[in-house]
Amino acid sequence: MRTSRKLTHYLMAVFAAAMMSMAAFAQIGNQPGNQYPSDSPPSDQKAGSLLVYNIYDSNSSNVAAKDTKINITNTNDSNPIIVHFFFVNSGCSVADFKTELTANQTLSFLASDNDPDTRGYIVAVAENYLGIPIHFNYLIGDLYYKNLSAADSHQANLGAVAFAANWTISGSISTIDRVTGNRAAGAAYPGSSQNAVTLDIAFDGTNYNRQPGTVALSNIPSRAGNDRTVLILNSVRGSFLTGLNSNTIVGSLFGLLFDDAENSQSFQISIGCQYLQTLDNSNPRTVPRFDSVIPAGRTGWMKLYSQSGLGLLGSMIVYDQQARVDFEGGHNLHALTLSSNSNTITLPIFPFSGN
Numbered sequence: 001m002r003t004s005r006k007l008t009h010y011l012m013a014v015f016a017a018a019m020m021s022m023a024a025f026a027q028i029g030n031q032p033g034n035q036y037p038s039d040s041p042p043s044d045q046k047a048g049s050l051l052v053y054n055i056y057d058s059n060s061s062n063v064a065a066k067d068t069k070i071n072i073t074n075t076n077d078s079n080p081i082i083v084h085f086f087f088v089n090s091g092c093s094v095a096d097f098k099t100e101l102t103a104n105q106t107l108s109f110l111a112s113d114n115d116p117d118t119r120g121y122i123v124a125v126a127e128n129y130l131g132i133p134i135h136f137n138y139l140i141g142d143l144y145y146k147n148l149s150a151a152d153s154h155q156a157n158l159g160a161v162a163f164a165a166n167w168t169i170s171g172s173i174s175t176i177d178r179v180t181g182n183r184a185a186g187a188a189y190p191g192s193s194q195n196a197v198t199l200d201i202a203f204d205g206t207n208y209n210r211q212p213g214t215v216a217l218s219n220i221p222s223r224a225g226n227d228r229t230v231l232i233l234n235s236v237r238g239s240f241l242t243g244l245n246s247n248t249i250v251g252s253l254f255g256l257l258f259d260d261a262e263n264s265q266s267f268q269i270s271i272g273c274q275y276l277q278t279l280d281n282s283n284p285r286t287v288p289r290f291d292s293v294i295p296a297g298r299t300g301w302m303k304l305y306s307q308s309g310l311g312l313l314g315s316m317i318v319y320d321q322q323a324r325v326d327f328e329g330g331h332n333l334h335a336l337t338l339s340s341n342s343n344t345i346t347l348p349i350f351p352f353s354g355n
Contacts, residue, residue, distance in 0.1 A: 038137055038166045042209045044159025044332050047075055049136045050201075050208055051160040053122040053143050054315040054332060055232050055276070056087070058112035065148045068111040072124060072141040072160070074101035079175045079186075081136055082127045082352045088236075089120035092244040092273040098127070100354055120274055121234045121313075123345075124160070125201075128175060128186045130194045131349045133201055135165040135173055135187035145317075145330075152278065154230060154319035156330030161313060163208045165189075192349075198241055199349050203311060204342040211236065211311025211343045212335035216303040220279065224296035226321040230330075231283075233275040233304070233314040239346040244273050250312060255304040257286050259293050269304075275314075303336060311343040 036046050051072065059066035074081050080102045087095045095115060101107060111118070126136035141160035147153065169187045177184050190207065192199050203211045221227035233253070238244035250271055256264045267284035269275065277283040281290045294300040306312055317330035 036137075036164075038164040039205065039209070040164070041335060041338060042161050042163045042211065044142070044161050046162050046164070047138050047140045048162030048209075049126045049134065049139065049165035050163040051124040051139055051141050052163070052234070052236055052313055053124070053141065053160050054158055054234055054313060055119070055145050056111040056115070056122055056143065057119040057145065057147065058110070058116050060112050060116035063110070063112045065146075067146060069108055069144040070111065070122065070141070071106065071108045071143065072101070072139060073106040074103060074138055075140060076103055076136070076138040078103050079136075079138075079173070080105075081138070081175055082129060082354075083139070084125045084127050084131070084347075086123040086125070086240050086347075087115045087118070087120060088123065088240070088244065088273055089115075089118050090272065090274040090276070092238075094240045094243055096240070096348075098352055098354065100352070119276070121236070123236065123240070125347065126165075127352070128188060129183040129352045130185060130188075131351050132185070132192045132194065132199065133165075133189045133347065134175070134185075135167060135169055135189075136175070137164045152228065152319070152321070153323045154228075154317050154328065154330075156315070156317045158315050158330055158332055161332060163203065163211075165208060166205065167207050194349075196349050199347050200344050201347060202342040202344050203237075203339070205338075210338040211341075212313060212333070213309060213311065213337040213339035214303055214305040214335070215312050215314055215333040216301065216336050217316045218301055218334055220294060220300045220302060221318060222294045222296050222298055223280065223291055225326065227326060228319055228321060229279045230317040230319075231275070231277055231279055231314065232316070233271050233312060235271060235273055235310070236313055237311060237343040237345055241346055241348045250306045250308070250310045252307055253304050253312070254307050255284060255302060257284065257290070257293055257300060257302050259300045260298050263293075265293055305337070306339075308341070309339060310341050311339040
């Protein structure tokens with residue numbers, strides 16, 4: 001019996017729809033465009049194997065007034081990943097926890113639930129099940145920070161600064177065995193060993209991207225109109241096993257404060273693991289003072305760097321003392337140069353104990 005022409009047309013339409021669907025799935029799995037270069041500078045606009053969140057803080061007795069929501073996403077379509085979070089407080093002590101993200105999973109948590117009443121920064125590292133950092137440039141993230149106290153109410157959404165792993169991959173990056181379903185080691189950090197208890201990782205451009213060397217605040221409003229600028233600076237280096245100390249943190253910074261007529265005033269500040277100050281006539285101390293450099297109706301900008309050439313990360317948040325008046329918000333600091341220092345971090349190595 002011959003197939004009717006109407007049925008033939010119907011079957012062809014179904015086949016075409018199926019092929020279009022398969023093509024759509026293929027496009028999702030093999031995304032259009034060129035792959036983001038792994039050796040590109042660190043940025044909050046790319047994916048990486050290590051993320052830095054420049055601020056977290058909370059008030060457990062009043063989370064409505066002060067808290068931070070941390071977000072992280074695994075953009076890989078087929079591989080789960082273990083993420084090791086390190087919470088470095090402003091006093092340089094370190095706490096940590098691990099979690100696993102399945103393929104395409106996103107996760108959010110509150111600072112008040114995990115490290116309450118503590119201010120600092122967070123480093124998130126992609127690891128294998130043995131606890132060794134791996135080449136997995138698929139992590140993206142951001143944070144929502146709020147401090148709604150009456151005197152200095154401000155808030156911002158800040159992207160996590162991503163550092164891509166840049167070492168040569170000799171094997172598979174897969175974190176799961178496709179045949180057995182067991183965990184796989186992935187592309188481990190060069191020279192690492194599962195028998196080691198610590199590992200030094202370097203932001204040297206060969207292993208992870210270099211850290212910023214000179215950072216800048218692009219536009220600073222005048223305080224005369226009740227506008228305020230919060231400056232956050234972080235020293236991301238040292239031991240995450242024993243805690244950071246004065247021998248590893250950045251220390252002294254040199255800075256230049258510019259008015260909008262190109263005139264500059266130099267200053268120095270000292271930072272520990274984290275520096276957080278509202279810019280005023282004392283922070284930083286310039287001659288003439290801050291309010292004279294940026295008077296009413298004017299703006300300025302600032303750049304800072306370590307006198308030892310060490311890495312530096314940070315953010316700025318702008319707000320008005322009369323809440324919801326004028327413009328407000330924040331962003332990570334601009335990177336004008338990359339540090340020539342390797343800015344090493346020592347990580348503890350131990351297996352993942354989750355399911």
